[in-house]
Amino acid sequence: MLVVFVLCPALSRAQNLAPVADAGLSRYAAADPVQLDGTGSYDPDSSGIVTYEWRQMSGPSVTITNANTATPTIWGLRTDAHGRTVPGPFIQTDAIQECEFELVVSDGELTSLPDTVKVVIVPYFGATTLQQENPPFDPDKPTFIYFGGGDCVTGYTGQPWNGGPGWTSAANVIGFPDGYTPDTGGGARTYYKYGDLIITYLSAVAPDYRQAMQTSGWSTGGQPAIDVGVRLNLTYKDARYAVNRVTFLDATPYCRDYSESIRSFLASSVDGEQCWIDNYVGATTVFHPSVLNVASSLTHPNVPAWYLNSLTGSDMNQFSKGVVAGAYWSVVGPGKNLHLASTPGAQTYNFRWNGGASSGNMDFYNKSLYPGRLPEPVSLLVWCYPWLYDDDPNGVVLTCSESENAVGYQLLSGSDPYNVAGYNIVSDSNSRPAITAAMLPSSDTWWTVRVRDAHGSTIYADPIRLDSLSALGPIPTELVDFNRDFKVDMQDFSELARHWRQYDPSVDIIPAPNGDGVVDVKDLAILLECWLKEVLPVDLIAHWKLDETEGTIAHDSISNKNGNLNGNPIWQPAGGAVLGALQLDGTDDYVSTPFVLNPADGAFSVYAWVKQGAPGQSIISQTGTLGASWLLADSAGCLMTYLRSPRRGAQPLVSEFVITDGDWHHIYLVWDGAYRSLYADGVEVKKDLTDQGGLTGADGGLHFGTGSSLAVGSFWTGLIDEIKIYEQAVAP
Numbered sequence: 168m169l170v171v172f173v174l175c176p177a178l179s180r181a182q183n184l185a186p187v188a189d190a191g192l193s194r195y196a197a198a199d200p201v202q203l204d205g206t207g208s209y210d211p212d213s214s215g216i217v218t219y220e221w222r223q224m225s226g227p228s229v230t231i232t233n234a235n236t237a238t239p240t241i242w243g244l245r246t247d248a249h250g251r252t253v254p255g256p257f258i259q260t261d262a263i264q265e266c267e268f269e270l271v272v273s274d275g276e277l278t279s280l281p282d283t284v285k286v287v288i289v290p291y292f293g294a295t296t297l298q299q300e301n302p303p304f305d306p307d308k309p310t311f312i313y314f315g316g317g318d319c320v321t322g323y324t325g326q327p328w329n330g331g332p333g334w335t336s337a338a339n340v341i342g343f344p345d346g347y348t349p350d351t352g353g354g355a356r357t358y359y360k361y362g363d364l365i366i367t368y369l370s371a372v373a374p375d376y377r378q379a380m381q382t383s384g385w386s387t388g389g390q391p392a393i394d395v396g397v398r399l400n401l402t403y404k405d406a407r408y409a410v411n412r413v414t415f416l417d418a419t420p421y422c423r424d425y426s427e428s429i430r431s432f433l434a435s436s437v438d439g440e441q442c443w444i445d446n447y448v449g450a451t452t453v454f455h456p457s458v459l460n461v462a463s464s465l466t467h468p469n470v471p472a473w474y475l476n477s478l479t480g481s482d483m484n485q486f487s488k489g490v491v492a493g494a495y496w497s498v499v500g501p502g503k504n505l506h507l508a509s510t511p512g513a514q515t516y517n518f519r520w521n522g523g524a525s526s527g528n529m530d531f532y533n534k535s536l537y538p539g540r541l542p543e544p545v546s547l548l549v550w551c552y553p554w555l556y557d558d559d560p561n562g563v564v565l566t567c568s569e570s571e572n573a574v575g576y577q578l579l580s581g582s583d584p585y586n587v588a589g590y591n592i593v594s595d596s597n598s599r600p601a602i603t604a605a606m607l608p609s610s611d612t613w614w615t616v617r618v619r620d621a622h623g624s625t626i627y628a629d630p631i632r633l634d635s636l637s638a639l640g641p642i643p644t645e646l647v648d649f650n651r652d653f654k655v656d657m658q659d660f661s662e663l664a665r666h667w668r669q670y671d672p673s674v675d676i677i678p679a680p681n682g683d684g685v686v687d688v689k690d691l692a693i694l695l696e697c698w699l700k701e702v703l704p705v706d707l708i709a710h711w712k713l714d715e716t717e718g719t720i721a722h723d724s725i726s727n728k729n730g731n732l733n734g735n736p737i738w739q740p741a742g743g744a745v746l747g748a749l750q751l752d753g754t755d756d757y758v759s760t761p762f763v764l765n766p767a768d769g770a771f772s773v774y775a776w777v778k779q780g781a782p783g784q785s786i787i788s789q790t791g792t793l794g795a796s797w798l799l800a801d802s803a804g805c806l807m808t809y810l811r812s813p814r815r816g817a818q819p820l821v822s823e824f825v826i827t828d829g830d831w832h833h834i835y836l837v838w839d840g841a842y843r844s845l846y847a848d849g850v851e852v853k854k855d856l857t858d859q860g861g862l863t864g865a866d867g868g869l870h871f872g873t874g875s876s877l878a879v880g881s882f883w884t885g886l887i888d889e890i891k892i893y894e895q896a897v898a899p
Contacts, residue, residue, distance in 0.1 A: 182212075183212060183214065183274070183276055183277055184210070184211040184212045184277070185211075185274075185277040185278065185279055185280075186208065186209065186210040186211070186216050186272045186273065186274045186277065186278075186279045187208060187209055187210075187211065187272075187279055187280075188205070188208050188270045188271055188272045188279040188280065188281060188282040189205060189206075189207035189208045189209070189270075189282055190203065190205055190268065190269070190270040190282040190283055190284035191203055191204035191205055191206075191207060191284055191374075192204070192284065192374050192375055192407075193284055193285040193286070193287060193405070194241075194284075194285075194286050194287070194370050194374065195286075195287045195289055195366045195367050195369075195370035195403075196241075196257055196286055196287070196288050196289070196367060196370070197257065197259060197288075197289055197291075197292070197363075197364075197367045198243070198256035198257050198259060199256065199257075199371075200240050200241055200242045200243070200254070200256075200257075201240070201241050201286055201370075201371075202238050202239070202240050202241075203221070203238065203239050203240075203241060203268065203270075203284060203286075204237070204238055204374070205219055205221070205237040205238065205239075205270050205272070206237045206238065208237065208270070208272045208279070208282075210274050214274050214275075215274060216272045216273070216274055217273055217274055217275040218235065218272065218273045218275075219234075219235055219236055219237050219239075219270065219271075219272055220234070220235060220270070220271045220272070220273075221234045221235075221239050221268055221269070221270050222234070222268065222269055223266060223267070223268055223269075224267040224268060224269050224283065225265070225266065225267045226264060226265050226266030226267055226286075227258070227264050227266065227288070228244055229241055229242060229243055229244060229257070229266055229286075230242045230243075230244055230252075230254045231268075232254060241266070241268070241286050242254035242255060242256075242257075243255050243256050243257035243258055244258075257288045259288060259289065259290060259291035259292075260290065260291065261290050261291060262290060263287060263288070263289060263290060263402070264287070264288040265285050265286070265287050265288075266285065266286045266287075266288070267283055267284070267285050268283065268284055268285070268286065269281045269282070269283050270282050270283070270284070287403075289363035289364075289366065289367055290360070290363055292360035292361075292363050292364050293360070295347070295348075295360060295361065295364050296343070296345055296364075297341055297342070297343055297361075297364055297365065297368060298327075298341070298342055298343070298344050299339060299340065299341050300327055300328060300329075300330075300335060300340040300341070300342055301335035301339065301340055303372075304339050304369075304372040304373060305339060306372075306373040306375070306376055306377075306378070307378070308337065308338050308339050308378060309337075309338045309339070309378040309379040309380065309381070309498035309499060309503070310338060310339045310340075310341060310369075310378065310379075310380045310381070310498070311328070311330075311334065311338045311339070311340050311341070311381050311383065311497070311498060311499065312341045312342075312365065312380070312381065312382045312383065312392070312395065313327075313328040313340070313341070313342050313343075313382075313383050313384070313385075313388070314342075314343060314347060314361075314382070314383070314384040314385070314387075314388030314389075314390075314391045314392050315327075315342070315343070315346075315384075315385055315386075315388050316385045316386035316387050316388055317346065317347070317386065317387030317388065318387065319387050319421065319422040320348075320349060320356065320387070320422075321346060321347070321348050321349075321387075322343060322346035322347035322348070322387060322388060322391070323346055324344060324345055324346045325344055326342070326343075326344070326346075326385075327342050327344060328340050328342050328475070329475070330475055330478070331475075331479075332719050332731070333478045333479045333499075333731055334475075334478060334499065336718060336719050336720060337499035337720070338498060338499045341365070341368075343361075347361060347388075347391050349390075356390070356423070357390075357394050358390055358391035358394040358395070359394055359395075359397075359398040359402075361391050361394070361395050361398075362394065362395040362396075362397075362398030362399045362402070362403075363398070365395060365399070365408070366399060366403055366405070366408050369407075369408050370408075373407075375407065376407045376408060377407065377585040378498075378585075379411060379412075379498040379503065380399075380408065380409065380410045380411070380498070381410065381411075381412045381413070381414065381497060381498045382395050382396055382410055382412075382413050382414070383413070383414035383415075383416060383474070384413075384414070384415065384416065384418055385416040385417060385418065385470065385471040386416070386417055386418060386419075386422070386467065387418075387422050388416070388418065389415045389416070389418020389422070389423070389425070390418070390422060390423050390428075392413055392414070392415070392418070393413050393415075393425065393428045393429070393432055393444075394428070395410065396410035396413050396432045396435065396442070397428065397431050397432050397435055400432070400435035400436070400437050400442065401431065401435045404437055405437070406437050406438040406440070406585075406586070409437035409438070409440060410442070411440045411441065411442050411443070412442070412443055412444065412445070412496075412497075412498070413432060413442075413444045413445075414444070414445050414446075414447070414474070414497070415444065415445070415446040415447060415448075416447050416470045416471040416474055417447060417448055417449050417451075417465075417467050417470035417471075418446075419448065419451050419453050420453060425455065426455075429444060429455055429457070429458065432444065433457055433509055438586060438588060438589065439586075439588030439589060440586075440588050441506040441507070441509075441588070441625075443457075443458065443459070443505075443506065443507035443509075444457075444458040444459070444507075445458060445459040445460075445461070445492060445496060445507075446458050446459065446460050446461065447461045447463070447470050447473070447474060447492070447493075448460075448461070448462055448463070448470070449463055449464065449465045449466060449467055449469070449470050450464060450465075450466070450467075454514050454517060455514070456510060456511060456512050456513055456514055457507075457508075457509045457510050457511055457513070458507070458516075459492060459496070459507055459516045459518075459541075460514060460516065460517045460518070460532070461492045461493075461517075461518045461519065461520055461529075462517070462518070462519045462520070462532050463519065463520040463521075463522075465520070465523070465524060469523070469524040472524040472525075473493070473520065473523075473524045473525075474493055474494060475494075476524060476525050477492075477493030477494040477495065478493075478494035478497070478499065478500065479731055479759065480525055480526065481759070481761070481762070481790045481791060481867040481868040482522065482525075482526045482527055482528060482791070482866075482867070483495075483527075483529075484500065484501070484761040484762065484868075485529075485761060485762030485866065485867075485868070486543055486544075486571070486762065487528075487529055487762075488540060488571060488572070489540030489541045489542065489543065489571060489572045489620075490518055490529050490530060490531060490540060490541075491518075491529055491541065492518055492520075492529060495761075496541075501544045501726065501727035501728060501729070501761065502541070502544050502626060503727075504544070504587075504626050504627045504628070504629070505541065505542075505544075505624065505625075505626045506624065506625045506626065506627075507541075507624050508620075508622045508623030508624040508625075509623075510622065510623070514536075514537055515537060515538075515539040515622050516537065516539040516540075516541060516622075516624075517531070517532040517533065517536070517537035517539075518530065518531060518532055519531065519532040528866075539620075539622050539624075540571075540572045540620065541572065541620065541624055541626075542570055542571070542572045542573050542618050542619065542620040542624055542625065542626045543570040543571040543572060543573070543618075543626075544570075544626055544726060544727055545567050545568070545570040545573075545616055545617075545618050545626060545627070545628050545726075546567060546568065546616075546628045546629070546724075546725050546726055546727070547565060547567055547614060547615055547616045547628040547629075547630075547631050548565070548566050548567055548568065548725075565578060565600060565601075565602045565614060565616075566599055566600055566601045566602070567599050567600065567616045567618075567628065568599070568707070568708060568725070568726070568894075569599060570599075570618040570626075572620045572621075573618035573619065573620060574597060574619060574620060574621050575595065575596070575597050575618065575619045576594075576595075576596055576597070576598060576599050576600055576616060576617075576618050577592050577593075577594065577595045577616065577617045577618075577619075578592075578593045578594040578595075578600045578602055578614070578615075578616055579591065579592055579593065579614065579615050579616070579617055579627070580593050580613065580614050581613050581630070582612060582613060583613070584613050584630040584632070587615055587617070587627055587630065590613075590615065599616075600616065612632055613630040613631070613632055614630060614631050614632075615627050615628045615629070615630040615631070616628050707725055707891060707892075707893050708725060708726055708763065708764065708892055708893065708894045709723050709725050709726055709728050709760075709763050709890075709891070709892040710723060710724045710725045710889075710890070710891045710892075711723055711724075711730060711758075711760075711871070711889075711890045711891075712724055712745070712746070712747075712888075712889060713738075713743065713747060713748055713749045713887065713888050713889065713890070714740070714743070714745075714746045714747035715738050715747065716738050716740045716747065717738060718732075719731060719732040720732070721749070721758050721760075721871070723760070728760050728761050728762075728763055729760070729761075730758040730759060730760040730869075730871065731758065731759050731760075732749075732756075732758055733755070733756070733757050733758070733759060734751075734752065734754070734755035734756035734757060735752070735755075735756060736749050736750060736751050736752070736756040736757075736758070736872070737749070737750040738750075739886065742886065743776070743886065743888040743889070744776035744778070744831045744833070744888045744889060745776070745888060745889050747888070748776070748778075748886045748887065748888035749871075749872075749886065749887050749888070750885070750886055751872040751882065751883045751884065751885065751886075751887065752882075752884065753781070753784065753882045753883060753884030753885075754882055755882065756872060756873075756882065756883075757870050757871060757872040757873040757877070757882060757883075758869075758870065758871035758872060759868055759869070759870055760868045760869045760870075760871070761868045762791075762866065762867060762868050763868070763869055763892055764892065764894060765864050765865060765866060766789070766797075766810055766838065766862040766863065766864060766865060767861060767862055767863065767864030767865075768864075769840055769894075770838055770839050770840045770894070770895055770896040771838055771892065771893060771894055771895070771896070772835060772836065772837045772838070772891075772892070772893040772895065772896055772897040772898075773787060773797055773798065773835065773836050773890070773891070773892050773893075774833070774834070774835045774889070774890070774891040774892075774893075774897075775787060775798060775833075775834055775835075775887060775888070775889065775890045775891075776831060776832070776833050776834075776886075776887070776888040776889045777826060777831070777832055777834060777883075777885065777886065777887055777888075778829065778830065778831045778832070778885050778886040778888075779827065779829055779884060779885025779886060780800055780804070780826065780827045780883050780884055780885045781800065781804070781827055781884050782800050782801065782802050782803060782804045782827060783799075783800065783801070783802055783880050783881065784799065784800050784827075784880070784881060784882060784883045784884060785798075785799040785800075785870070785872070785873055785874040785881045785882075785883065786798040786799055786800075786834070786871070786872065786883060786887065787799075787869060787870070787871055787890065788869065788870045788873065788874045788875040788881075789865040789867055789868070789869055789870070789875055790865070790867030790868055790869075790870065790875045790876075791865045791866040791867025791868075791875075792864060792865055792866050792867070793863045793864065793865055794865040794867050794875035794876075795809040795810055795811075795863070795865065795875060796808070796809045796810075796874055796875065796881075797809075797810055797836055798834060798836055799874075799881075800826055800827050801821050803825070804825045804826065804827035804828070805821060805822050805823055805824055805825055805826070806822045806824050806825075806826045806832075806834055806845055806847055806852060806853075807819055807820060807821040807822060807845070807853075808820050808836050808843060808845065810836070810838070810843065810862050810863070811843075811859070811862065811863060812859040812860055812861060812862060812863065813861065813862075813863045813864075814859075814860060817859070820843045820845060820853055820854075820855060821853065822845045822847070822852040822853035823852070823853075824845075824847045824852040824853075826847065831886075832847055832848055833847070833848050833849065834846065834847050835847075835898075837896050837897065837898050838862060838896065839896035840861075840896070841855075841858045841859060841860070842854060842855040842858065842859065843855050843859065844898065846898070851898075871887055871890060872887055
C-alpha cells in the first residue's frame, strides 16, 4: 500500500499579515525634549509586534533615546565638558525647524511599511511664560486664553481672568501673570511668539486636542489676542490648535489699527472652521465690519468685568430674540457653536448694552442701520419608538425644535465629531427636518443639524453618534403616551387624532392610515410620523435630568441652558425619581439657569419631580421683571403657582394637594394661554375658572429650589428631579 501525505501549510496556519506602523501625531517643542507615540501600531492577525525601529529622516540633527520602543524621546544635541555630543535641549532659532522621523515595526517575520511623524521646533520666544488658572489641563474642555491690559506695548503683570467656577469648571483658562511684550525685530508690532508658546504648551498637555479655542484681550491685550489667532491658524495650520474666535474687550485703535489684523484672522480658517470676532467697546464706539459689535457706556475697566459676569448674569445671557452677546457665544456658552457670517464692508450685527457691569439689557445699536439678529442655538432631537415598529430602523426620527431667526435648516452627517465643516448635507430646507432612519446614509455615524439666518451666520447642534439603535433613547413619553397611562395603545391614537383636529379642524383623520382596514397601534405610528413632520405640537425646549454625579453644572440636554449650582447641593446618583436627583439643604442651596422663556409670550408647561420640602418653599422661580415662583408649596404645603395675570386683583392658583408629605410627587403647571392648570401625579388638582387673559412677564433666568429673590424660607429642603419645560400646553 502506498500512502501519500500532502502537506498544506496554508491550511495548517492562518496566513501571516504584515503589521501596520503608526508614528502618531506631530509634536511641537521649544527647548524641552518630546516623546513620540507609536502605540497606535498594530498587527492585523494579532500575532503581536516584536520590534520598533525609529530613525530621523530630515531636519536639524537631534538624538533619539529608546529608539527601539513604542515611545522614544527626541532630544536636541549639546557638547559636554569633555567635548562629547550628548542629549540636551533643542536649539531654537528665529525660524521654525522641522524634524521628520520614520517608524517601522515588525512581528518577527514581516516588516511594516514606514510611517512618518514630525517634531516642529518653534522659534525662540525668550523667557515668556503662561499659566493655567485651573490645572491640570483637561483635554475634554475648550480653552479660553486671556490677555490683560497694558501700556499699548507691554502687558501689565498680575492680571488673571478670575472667572470663577462658571468659567473654570467649563474651560481650561490660560493667562499671562507676568505680562507680555512684543516680538523683537523691525516692522509692525506683533505678538506672534505667544502663539509659539501656546502651541508648545498644548502639544505637551494635549497631543490630540480637539476642543474649541478662544483668545480674548482687554485694551492692549487685543493685540496679542488676535496675533495668536493669526499665528496659529496661518503659520501652523493645525486643526488641533486652531483659534476660531477672538474677543476684543475695549481694544480700541488707540494702540493699533486692527483693520489688517481682522482681515488676516477672518481669512485664516483651518479645515473649514469659520473664524469670527466679537468686539466690545465702552465710551468710544469703534465698530468693525464682519464682526459682532457691542457698544456700551461702560468704563474701560468694566468692559472685561461685564464679559466675565455675562456667563452667569441673569440679564446678560438671555437669547432675547437674537440680540445677545458676551459669554453666550463664548466657547463655554450655549451658543458655543456659532459661526458668524463674514460680511466684508458691512456692519450687520451691532448691539448696545444698556446698563452696568452686572445688570442691564441688550438692544439694537441702530436697528434701521444694523438689523441683524443671531440664530438661536439648536439641538438635534433623535427619537426612537421601537415598540411601534418592532425595532425597524424606520422608528428613528431626526428633527429639531424651531430655531428663532433661522431661515434654513440642514441635516448633516460625517465621521468626525470635531470636524462639522466637513460633514455631508443630507437635507436642506427652510423648515426643520423630520427624517427617518430609512432615509439616512449608512456610511456616516455622526449627525447634527445646522441652521442659518438671513445674513449667513450659522449655528449647529453638538453632533450625536447614530451607528447603532442601542445608542438611542426612546421617543419622549409625552409624544406617544397621550392619555398618560404609561402604555401605548388605541386610546393614544384617539387622543392624537383629537389633538390634530384641534390644531386643524379641516383635517379628516383616516381611521386606518396604514391601509390595512384595522385601526391599531401601527396607525398611531403612521399618524405620529406625520404629526412630527407637519405639526410637532409638543416643543420640549429644556430638560434638566439632574443625573450628574459630580461638578457644579446641571446640564440641560435639549438647548444647553445649563444651570449653575449655588451653595452646596449634593448629587444623589441613585436617589431620584428617575435615576439621580439633586439634594438641597433648605438654607442656601439652589440652581440658577439662563433665560428660558417669558410667561407672557404664550402657552408653556413645566414638569418636575419633588420629594420632602416644607410649607412656603419654592421649587421653580424666575428672576427679572416681576419674576415669581412658578411652582411652590403654600403655607399648608399644598401645590401652588404665583404666576398670574397682570390684571388688577389677579390671584395665585392654589390647590389642596399636599406635596411636602415626604413622598415623590410628579407636579406640573400647564398654561394654555388662557387658563392655568396644576397637576400632581397625573391628576388635575386645580384649574382657573375664568380666562386670565395672559400672564405677567419676566425676563430673567430660573432658580431651582428657591424663590426669585432668594428670600429666607423659600429654599427647598429635599430632592428635585427631572425638570422639563415645553413651549406648548402639554397636559398629563
